[in-house]
Amino acid sequence: EDHMVDTTAAGMAPDETRLPEIGHVFSGPDFNLARIRKSVFAALLDSKRRYGGKKLATIDADGRELTYGDLTKAAFALGHALKAGTESGEAVGVLLPTGAGAIISFYAISAYGRVPAMLNFTAGERALKAACRACKAKRIVTARRFIELGELQELEAALKEDHELIYLEDVRENLSTMDKVAAAVGLVAPFLVHAHPDPDSPAVYLFTSGTEGDPKGVVLSHANLLANVEQVRDHIEIYPTDKVFNPLPTFHCFGLTGGVLVPLGLGVPAICHPTPLQAKTIVKRIAETQATILFATDTFMNQYARAADGEDLSSLRMAVCGAERVKDETRSSLRRRFNLEIVEGYGLTEAAPVFSVNQPNNNRPGTVGQIMPGCQAKLVSVPGIDNGGQLHIKGPNIMKGYIRPDAPLVLEAPEDGWHDTGDIVSIDEDGFISIRGRVKRFAKMGGEMVSLAVVENCATSLWPDNMHAAAAIPDKRKGEQIILLTDYDKADRADLVAFARNHGISDLAIPRKIIRVDSIPVLGTGKTDYGTVQKTVETMMAEDAKPVAQPAE
Structure with a gap:
C-alpha cells in the first residue's frame, strides 16, 4: 500500500487532503x-x-x-x-x-x-x-x-x-x-x-x-x-x-x-x-x-x-x-x-x-x-x-x-x-x-527493480552466523542477474528458493547463482565493501564463462 503522511503531524489542517509521500516535504521538529x-x-x-x-x-x-x-x-x-x-x-x-x-x-x-x-x-x-x-x-x-x-x-x-x-x-x-x-x-x-x-x-x-x-x-x-x-x-x-x-x-x-x-x-x-x-x-x-x-x-x-x-x-x-x-x-x-x-x-x-x-x-x-x-x-x-x-x-x-x-x-x-x-x-x-536500499543496489530485471538488500536479508535469515553480499551483473535475457557471495560453505540455492516461496518473496529476488568465498570484504568502518564485491563477482563469473578447452583426439 502507499504510505501516507499524517497531515496533522505535517502542520496541515486535519480536514485537508492527505498527501502522498512522493514529492511531499517531511519536516522534523523545530530547531534553534x-x-x-x-x-x-x-x-x-x-x-x-x-x-x-x-x-x-x-x-x-x-x-x-x-x-x-x-x-x-x-x-x-x-x-x-x-x-x-x-x-x-x-x-x-x-x-x-x-x-x-x-x-x-x-x-x-x-x-x-x-x-x-x-x-x-x-x-x-x-x-x-x-x-x-x-x-x-x-x-x-x-x-x-x-x-x-x-x-x-x-x-x-x-x-x-x-x-x-x-x-x-x-x-x-x-x-x-x-x-x-x-x-x-x-x-x-x-x-x-x-x-x-x-x-x-x-x-x-x-x-x-x-x-x-x-x-x-x-x-x-x-x-x-x-x-x-x-x-x-x-x-x-x-x-x-x-x-x-x-x-x-x-x-x-x-x-x-x-x-x-x-x-x-x-x-x-x-x-x-x-x-x-x-x-x-x-x-x-x-x-x-x-x-x-x-x-x-x-x-x-x-x-x-x-x-x-x-x-x-x-x-x-x-x-x-x-x-x-x-x-x-x-x-x-x-x-x-x-x-x-x-x-x-x-x-x-x-x-x-x-x-x-x-x-x-x-x-x-x-x-x-x-x-x-x-x-x-x-x-x-x-x-x-x-x-x-x-x-x-x-x-x-x-x-x-x-x-x-x-x-x-x-x-x-x-x-x-x-x-x-x-x-x-x-x-x-x-x-x-x-x-529499502541504495538506488545503485537494485537490480533491473524484466522491468522490475529488485533490492539486493532483500536478497541478502533472505540469506541472513537462513544462515544468520555468516556474512552475505549480493551483486548484479548484466544478463542478455532479463537485463540483469543477481549473484550472491557468501562465506557459508554449505549454502544451497535450493534452500533460498524454498525460503523465498514460503515467505512470499518474489522469485526475482532468488540469486541466479551462489558463490562461496573465504570472507566477505569489508571497509575500515565495518560496512561491506560492495565495490570489491562487485569486482569479485564479475571476475569469478567471467572465469566461469570461459570456454573449456577440449582435449585433442
Whole structure:
C-alpha cells in the first residue's frame, strides 16, 4: 500500500487532503539555530565552562584519563606548535586511530583556525594521496607508535614523498616556551588565543571510501557539526551518568561526531578504543569502564555478542547502530542475552552524520527512526519502485559540499541545499523512515527493480552466523542477474528458493547463482565493501564463462 503522511503531524489542517509521500516535504521538529553559531573549539570551551575543567572528558585505550581542562590545555599547546608554517584555513591531515591523540589533534588544529582532514589509514596510498590533493593538505599529523603497531611503514614512506609528516611524540618532546605560554594563557583567557572562524567555514574534511574511483572530500562546517550535536541533545535523552564507548574510527563521521563531539558536547565521558575489530578486548573494557552507550554497526555488534560472557555488556543501556541494517537476529540475541536494546539510525557523512534515529522510548525496529530536529526530507519517484522513492535531505547539518582531487578545494554545493542521498526509502504516517536500499543496489530485471538488500536479508535469515553480499551483473535475457557471495560453505540455492516461496518473496529476488568465498570484504568502518564485491563477482563469473578447452583426439 502507499504510505501516507499524517497531515496533522505535517502542520496541515486535519480536514485537508492527505498527501502522498512522493514529492511531499517531511519536516522534523523545530530547531534553534542560534546554538550553532560558533566554532567547534568554542563549543569545547563552552563545555569546559558548563561542566567544569575537572570533569572527566575522555578515557584512552591505555586507561589514561583526560579532563576538559587537560584536553583544552593540550590542544592549545599542540595547536600552537602545529600552526607554524601553515596559514589560517589550511588543511592539516590527521592519520591516527581513535584515542586521545586523535581528539587532541582534531581540536589543536581547529583551535588556531586550521582545518583537520581526517584520513582513512585503511584506504591505501592512492586514496590517501588523492584525499590530500582534494583539500591541499601538505602536512599530516601521526604518531610513531601508531605507525609501528599498525605496520604502516610502507604507507609512511609513500606519504613522505610529497607530504611533511609530523609525529606527536616529537612535538611533545620539543614544545617551546611559547607553546607552553599559549597553553597557560588559553586556560585563563582562551578568547585571546584561539581563532574565531566563521561558523559556516570548513571545520573538517572527511572522505568517502572511494570504491568507485578516487575518494570525494565532504566539507562539513562548524555549524554542520554542532547542529548534529545539538540535534542529538534534543532527540535522545542523555543522562549525566552516561558513558559513551566509541570503537569507531574518527576518520568516519559516526566515530567523530557520535563518538567524540556528542559526548564532549553533552558532558559525558568518551571512552576511546583504537579499532572496532578487537571484540574480546572491547567487551571487557565495556565492563571495566561501565559504559552505558555503545556506538557500533550490526557487523560489530554480532562480534561483540559472541565474545561477551555473562555480565560483560550488562552496563549498557543502549547500543546506537548505523552504517548498515540491523538484523532481526542481532536485535533478538542482544535483548535475550543482555537485556540490551539496539537503537537504529540512519546517517551519512554528508549529514554530519545523523539524519534520523530511533529513540529508546520510541523505538520501532525495522526502521531508522524519525527525522532529526531542523531537518527536511522529500522522496523523488524512481521508475520501477512503487512503495518509496529516492531520498533527498536538507537541514543545518547537511554538508557545505564536495571537493575532488582533480579540482582541489572547488566546492560542489548541494543544489538549493538539498542533498540526493542515493537511497531508496519509504516514510510511514508517523514519520518513521524505512531503508529499502541504495538506488545503485537494485537490480533491473524484466522491468522490475529488485533490492539486493532483500536478497541478502533472505540469506541472513537462513544462515544468520555468516556474512552475505549480493551483486548484479548484466544478463542478455532479463537485463540483469543477481549473484550472491557468501562465506557459508554449505549454502544451497535450493534452500533460498524454498525460503523465498514460503515467505512470499518474489522469485526475482532468488540469486541466479551462489558463490562461496573465504570472507566477505569489508571497509575500515565495518560496512561491506560492495565495490570489491562487485569486482569479485564479475571476475569469478567471467572465469566461469570461459570456454573449456577440449582435449585433442
